[in-house]
Amino acid sequence: xxxxxxxxxxxxxxxxxxxxxxxxxxxxxxxxxxxxxxxxxxxxxxxxxxxxxxxxxxxxxxxxxxxxxxxxxxxxxxxxxxxxxxxxxxxxxxxxxxxxxxxxxxxxxxxxxxxxxxxxxxxxxxxxxxxxxxxxxxxxxxxxxxxxxxxxxxxxxxxxxxxxxxxxxxxxxxxxxxxxxxxxxxxxxxxxxxxxxxxxxxxxxxxxxxxxxxxxxxxxxxxxxxxxxxxxxxxxxxxxxxxxxxxxxxxxxxxxxxxxxxxxxxxxxxxxxxxxxxxxxxxxxxxxxxxxxxxxxxxxxxxxxxxxxxxxxxxxxxxxxxxxxxxxxxxxxxxxxxxxxxxxxxxxxxxxxxxxxxxxxxxxxxxxxxxxxxxxxxxxxx
Numbered sequence: 500x501x502x503x504x505x506x507x508x509x510x511x512x513x514x515x516x517x518x519x520x521x522x523x524x525x526x527x528x529x530x531x532x533x534x535x536x537x538x539x540x541x542x543x544x545x546x547x548x549x550x551x552x553x554x555x556x557x558x559x560x561x562x563x564x565x566x567x568x569x570x571x572x573x574x575x576x577x578x579x580x581x582x583x584x585x586x587x588x589x590x591x592x593x594x595x596x597x598x599x600x601x602x603x604x605x606x607x608x609x610x611x612x613x614x615x616x617x618x619x620x621x622x623x624x625x626x627x628x629x630x631x632x633x634x635x636x637x638x639x640x641x642x643x644x645x646x647x648x649x650x651x652x653x654x655x656x657x658x659x660x661x662x663x664x665x666x667x668x669x670x671x672x673x674x675x676x677x678x679x680x681x682x683x684x685x686x687x688x689x690x691x692x693x694x695x696x697x698x699x700x701x702x703x704x705x706x707x708x709x710x711x712x713x714x715x716x717x718x719x720x721x722x723x724x725x726x727x728x729x730x731x732x733x734x735x736x737x738x739x740x741x742x743x744x745x746x747x748x749x750x751x752x753x754x755x756x757x758x759x760x761x762x763x764x765x766x767x768x769x770x771x772x773x774x775x776x777x778x779x780x781x782x783x784x785x786x787x788x789x790x791x792x793x794x795x796x797x798x799x800x801x802x803x804x805x806x807x808x809x810x811x812x813x814x815x816x817x818x819x820x821x822x823x824x825x826x827x828x829x830x831x832x833x834x835x836x837x838x839x840x841x842x843x844x845x846x847x848x849x850x851x852x853x854x855x856x857x858x859x860x861x862x863x864x865x866x867x868x869x870x871x872x873x874x875x876x877x878x879x880x881x
Contacts, residue, residue, distance in 0.1 A: 592783035642822025786815035
């Protein structure tokens with residue numbers, strides 16, 4: 500039996516995350532307050548700089564920024580701290596906390612958008628724009644693709660109104676289609692995002708698009724093309740010290756070697772990626788990699804080892820609440836039990852796989868998604 504990786508590809512999760520670059524001078528505040536807001540900004544910058552190494556540390560420092568910003572009643576600082584925590588919890592695959600933080604950020608950006616000062620209003624609208632896309636990213640990761648597209652198209656429409664470069668929202672929309680296996684719909688969005696990113700010199704988005712295009716090529720059976728993409732991404736990611744992208748790309752390279760039945764190379768890349776993801780603190784990626792190692796063990800006839808990996812993948816997937824990860828984990832457990840001639844366990848796993856598949860792709864969601872896409876196209880023309 501040839502076992503292929505059924506987990507969602509480990510993509511660059513680029514859901515319009517922006518750091519706080521400039522807040523302007525606080526001319527009307529005391530020198531002490533200026534120093535305090537500077538401290539908030541420093542905490543935010545430190546947290547973001549560390550989040551690719553350790554998410555728990557990033558959350559801790561970001562919470563310090565939030566506490567101080569709230570004490571100062573500094574709306575913009577509070578909004579950004581909540582927004583950043585939404586991103587960090589998203590990376591940890593803690594979707595409930597992520598959405599709660601993003602919604603808090605949205606509330607505070609909405610307050611800013613109603614300010615009497617034009618600059619504050621604009622800042623608030625920019626914040627609403629990026630937060631809508633951030634929440635859409637969480638829903639995509641959780642497997643609610645219709646809700647994800649609703650939010651991404653809403654962000655895209657607001658961005659067009661504000662005159663914002665839309666390359667990040669475009670890649671976010673592409674990823675939704677990618678996760679649904681709608682590669683023909685995804686590709687134009689990836690390519691358009693990549694073109695804009697190249698013109699702007701935005702290396703992060705260039706890197707993300709190249710990684711996504713590589714993952715898509717692999718899933719379409721274009722394995723040599725996929726490896727070329729992944730090796731280019733790995734080189735650039737090392738140059739940029741983008742550790743998360745390095746880990747994800749190692750996993751994707753491992754998947755390509757698995758397709759080619761080069762088991763030793765696949766195991767090498769999977770284990771290195773797993774080590775990095777465990778240190779980083781991303782439960783979803785750890786689940787996915789345990790699944791990959793489990794399938795690899797089946798291919799090698801190491802059934803006891805395979806069951807350990809796949810059960811761990813299932814446990815972690817259930818903890819994340821990600822429908823895609825849960826669905827994939829039950830599919831792989833079914834394949835394992837079927838191969839091991841454990842018919843009762845195979846049937847139970849298959850039934851759960853079907854149940855979660857139906858939760859993701861029920862007919863009402865399909866119809867609603869079509870209406871969301873049509874509404875955006877209609878709004879563009881009128």
